[in-house]
Amino acid sequence: MDYIRHKVPPVREDRLAACGAYGGTCCELSEDAKKGCLYTAKRSFSQTQGCQLNLSLAMISTLRDAVMVIHSPIGCGGNLIQNAGIGKVFQQLRQKSAAGLRWINTNLSEFDVISGGEAKLRQAVLKAEREFQPEAILVFNSCVPALIGDDVDGILDQLQSQVNARIVPIHCEGFKTKIQATAYDSVYHGLIRNLVGLDADKKPQPERTAEEEAAYRERIAKTINLLNVGSMSRLDEEELVRLLRALGLHVRILPSYAHPDDFSHAHEAALNVSICATHDDYFAEHLERLYGIPYVLRTIPIGIANTNKWLRDIAAFFGIEEEAERLIAAETAELNEALAPFRAQFKGKTAFIAGGEVRILTTGELLHDLGMEILGLRGYHFDKYGALLLDEYLEDVPGSEDRVFNVGAGQVFEQANLLSKIKPDLFVGHIGVNGTAAKQGYPIFPLFGQSNVYFGYKGAYEVGSRVSRILRNHSFNRNLERHTRLPYRDSWYEQDPFTYIDNPGATAVRSN
Ligand code: SF4
Structure with a gap:
């Protein structure tokens, strides 16, 4: 998989031949998937469904020290209001510094549809820098600018030299896909292109003695990037960190609730561990291709059987299968009772x-x-x-x-x-x-x-x-x-x- 050279990621319909309509039995679905019949399945009548811009916001609006610019008519992203209070609380549960949600909408009007929305985008990004001095400005592109042909990437490239914040374009126009999960790819695409590993070369590296360097390397060799796109609660995170620490592993949690700086070091890890392939395959596969970091992507640790599978996959990578079996035996004996x-x-x-x-x-x-x-x-x-x-x-x-x-x-x-x-x-x-x-x-x-x-x-x-x-x-x-x-x-x-x-x-x- 290599889409990072492109400004915009593909939609899930094209990348994974994802199916959005099916009605049958589990067995029929399994057989049809193997025959490759699912891509053509469709609805002759459809009610409304989610838009990838909203899922993109749900995934990354929790990023700390960042401001979101939503380039759209005022309604897009309005659902953020429901997260305004709780977003800050959930940030605080993870880190002390929590600014909550900060977003600016470019408020495109009918006039802008005729004359273009580029000036408003420029204004919004400069306002975000001036008012908040954030580490990152996330720019979400919606249907309207995509349809009227605003040169969003061109403007953001120009603006990057005028602001200190790292600008992250996220192309998540709702009309482009019926598979809302495309949002995960859109966000990860922006993060990988604009934050992951980017400043590591520019920042002065700490001077380390030979011993310190060895300890640093040893730590990386046992560090896991645990990927949370927002569907892991703080309590879920604590439970998984507890289990991984019991196996002697270090855990870094990305991308929700992280700080933009955390991405600079995202490539300093031995393994990327997903809790759901629907969320993370795009990120995990690209980090393997770009930085040679392998990944675990098979299942989500819900229930005893799948938690066991998840832990065993991780343990197999580090060669600590016996420790994992001991942990599983101890945990499940008590739990079954x-x-x-x-x-x-x-x-x-x-x-x-x-x-x-x-x-x-x-x-x-x-x-x-x-x-x-x-x-x-x-x-x-x-x-x-x-x-x-x-x-x-x-x-x-x-x-x-x-x-x-x-x-x-x-x-x-x-x-x-x-x-x-x-x-x-x-x-x-x-x-x-x-x-x-x-x-x-x-x-x-x-x-x-x-x-x-x-x-x-x-x-x-x-x-x-x-x-x-x-x-x-x-x-x-x-x-x-x-x-x-x-x-x-x-x-x-x-x-x-x-x-x-x-x-x-x-x-x-x-x-x-
Ligand atoms: S489908 Fe398009 S217009 Fe509607 S909310 Fe999503 S981005 Fe905005």
């Missing part, structure tokens, strides 16, 4: 899980391990990384072959129809679709939350504990169902939920 009451409570209960492909498959394995039956999965998109994990899921979760796998971001009408037929005891999903499932009366367990722990062994216990509490009393959602309704006609619920998906594997969904 603690999980016994949840396994008894969840026996016979069913769940449906919606979210990112990697996260839903591993969360499905965890809930299965806790005694639940997984009736269906719904991924935002599906690509080769999902296909690898799906095959492991089919092995780890017997009986999952005939269970539903739907691919779709947003498309609430499809989800509502599906849920009305399979009727799970628990809905697991992200904000955005949790509300509509709640209106159908289902108990909701959020797939992710910034204030909770999901990862590692601690996460397995916490998930069990919280699901247990939710299942004991969900009268609020039952009341909600009685007093609200989704805006779809009864005739829609009588149809197959995949009516508007054109793909080779689609089979009608049975009602439970």
Whole structure:
């Protein structure tokens, strides 16, 4: 993979042949992925879905000592308001210095659409430098400047000589892709081109004695870049750092909540460790090509089985397999005892899980391990990384072959129809679709939350504990169902939920 020479990264549809529409069974999806049939799958009707600019902001708006310039009409990025307070708190949990969110919108008008928005972009970048003197200015390009042909890169190249901050262009125009995860590539592309390793050569290197140099090299040989794009809470980070330190490893966490200077040293590491290939393959593969740093990208450490796999992959790289086995044995013996009451409570209960492909498959394995039956999965998109994990899921979760796998971001009408037929005891999903499932009366367990722990062994216990509490009393959602309704006609619920998906594997969904 080598896209860093280019100013703009490719979209996921082209780079990974990612699929955004599918309705069938887990087994059919696995087979269709192997046959290469998924790229052509499409919807003949579609509701709205997320835009990559918003996901880019969610990923990197937490960067410390930085200002964001959103080059767009005023509405783009308006969702940042919801993070304004909590962003600062989550920054403070990691580092004492926390300025919170600082952003400037270029407020493009209809007049600018005719005459161009370049002057406003120039003004905004200079204002960011003047008012805040940040280490980095992140410039997010939106649909409008891309459509009217603003020379964003040309202007930012000129401005770089006029400001001290490092300018990072992020090309995340929403209209370019239906796979919102393209945002991860757009942000990483900007960071690798403009921050990673960049100032290391220019800054005076500390004088080291031979002994100090040896100690420094030894430290790098045991340093891991642990990649968090915002879907790891502080508690998740602490759990993974605890496990990695128990193996004698040093951990640097990038890119969310990091400082721009942290990227200067990002290439001083022995291994890049991802918690999700959907997030990090672009960064990990480019750092391997540019700096020769290998990576671990296979799975997310959710649930006992996948935490074990994640730790074993890391341990194999450092040749510390025995230490890892000892750690796994110690952690799981105690944990299995603690999980016994949840396994008894969840026996016979069913769940449906919606979210990112990697996260839903591993969360499905965890809930299965806790005694639940997984009736269906719904991924935002599906690509080769999902296909690898799906095959492991089919092995780890017997009986999952005939269970539903739907691919779709947003498309609430499809989800509502599906849920009305399979009727799970628990809905697991992200904000955005949790509300509509709640209106159908289902108990909701959020797939992710910034204030909770999901990862590692601690996460397995916490998930069990919280699901247990939710299942004991969900009268609020039952009341909600009685007093609200989704805006779809009864005739829609009588149809197959995949009516508007054109793909080779689609089979009608049975009602439970
Ligand atoms: S799709 Fe385009 S116009 Fe809409 S929010 Fe995203 S960048 Fe802005």
